[in-house]
Amino acid sequence: MLNRRRFLTLSSLSGLFPSLAFAHKNSVLHSAPTSGPLVISTWKQPKANAAAQAALDKGGSALDAVEAGVKIPEADPDDMSVGYGGRPDRDGHVTLDACIMDEKGNAGSVTFLEHIKHPISVARAVMEKTPHVMLSGEGALNFALANGFTKENLLTPKAEKEWREWLKTAKYKPIANIERHDTIGMLAIDSKGNISGACTTSGLAYKMRGRVGDSPIIGAGLFVDNEFGGACATGLGELVMRTCGSFLVVELMRQGRTPQQACEEAALRIVNKQDFKDIQVGFLAVNKQGEYGAFSIQKGFNYTITLNRAVQVIDAKSYLK
Numbered sequence: 001m002l003n004r005r006r007f008l009t010l011s012s013l014s015g016l017f018p019s020l021a022f023a024h025k026n027s028v029l030h031s032a033p034t035s036g037p038l039v040i041s042t043w044k045q046p047k048a049n050a051a052a053q054a055a056l057d058k059g060g061s062a063l064d065a066v067e068a069g070v071k072i073p074e075a076d077p078d079d080m081s082v083g084y085g086g087r088p089d090r091d092g093h094v095t096l097d098a099c100i101m102d103e104k105g106n107a108g109s110v111t112f113l114e115h116i117k118h119p120i121s122v123a124r125a126v127m128e129k130t131p132h133v134m135l136s137g138e139g140a141l142n143f144a145l146a147n148g149f150t151k152e153n154l155l156t157p158k159a160e161k162e163w164r165e166w167l168k169t170a171k172y173k174p175i176a177n178i179e180r181h182d183t184i185g186m187l188a189i190d191s192k193g194n195i196s197g198a199c200t201t202s203g204l205a206y207k208m209r210g211r212v213g214d215s216p217i218i219g220a221g222l223f224v225d226n227e228f229g230g231a232c233a234t235g236l237g238e239l240v241m242r243t244c245g246s247f248l249v250v251e252l253m254r255q256g257r258t259p260q261q262a263c264e265e266a267a268l269r270i271v272n273k274q275d276f277k278d279i280q281v282g283f284l285a286v287n288k289q290g291e292y293g294a295f296s297i298q299k300g301f302n303y304t305i306t307l308n309r310a311v312q313v314i315d316a317k318s319y320l321k
């Protein structure tokens, strides 16, 4: 039975978002629904959310918002797991992965991209200007250069110094998130009630050359179904890819779970099937009603939500306490 509070919420929201005339059974309301646009991102990202909100304020779509939002950490040299300033692979090359998805189900992605500061904008160009979803490596770079992007050195002196230190032992222990900051995934709902998402990363520090994580994989690092909701992932991409994590979260919401329930179930799928010791994976989700949720395996994952212009950083619940 649909509980009364949820029914009232859905009834009132269906005026705002007409496609909500239906309701999901068995759902429990875990967080207040939005009455307006919403931006939500993995980790502590108030500046990224502010850029996304500014795009919405200018009349931009959710797609414009998520692109503008994630460009902030992509350009930030102090953010060493995304874009410019990201930690290199073991051979000293900064290689970037990103994807974007709009409310129509269109998607664009770049993997193993070098020398371009804003892989998310290249991913959007792949989506909008090619018949493909994903371009990789040299092909992605050539496409970017042909479309007005400029080649830059993304390896900052700080990242290079750390890498040279690492080379002294070259001990490869891919523990994601020990620095409590990883991939940025962002989801937004615009004034029309449309959902879009973006995900961008420099991937694991000192990864093998050519390694691609979950972040540019549609359904792993990001998935949006505008009828039901969107989800994104952070953490060790190998674990997320093996379970099609973000697709799973959205699919669970489609089956009636709240975003919180869906994130928890997707994380448990990993915990029950894979070796997760010392490994972090976090999921973040929002549904069409503006309810949101997050859950991670290890503690320490947080997310930033901008709702009615109020910004909050919230600690996610976790499997391990």
Ligand code: GLY
Binding pocket: 182, 183, 201, 202, 203, 204, 212, 213, 214, 215, 233, 234, 235, 236, 237, 238
């Ligand atoms: N989630 C980022 C990566 O594994 O590359």
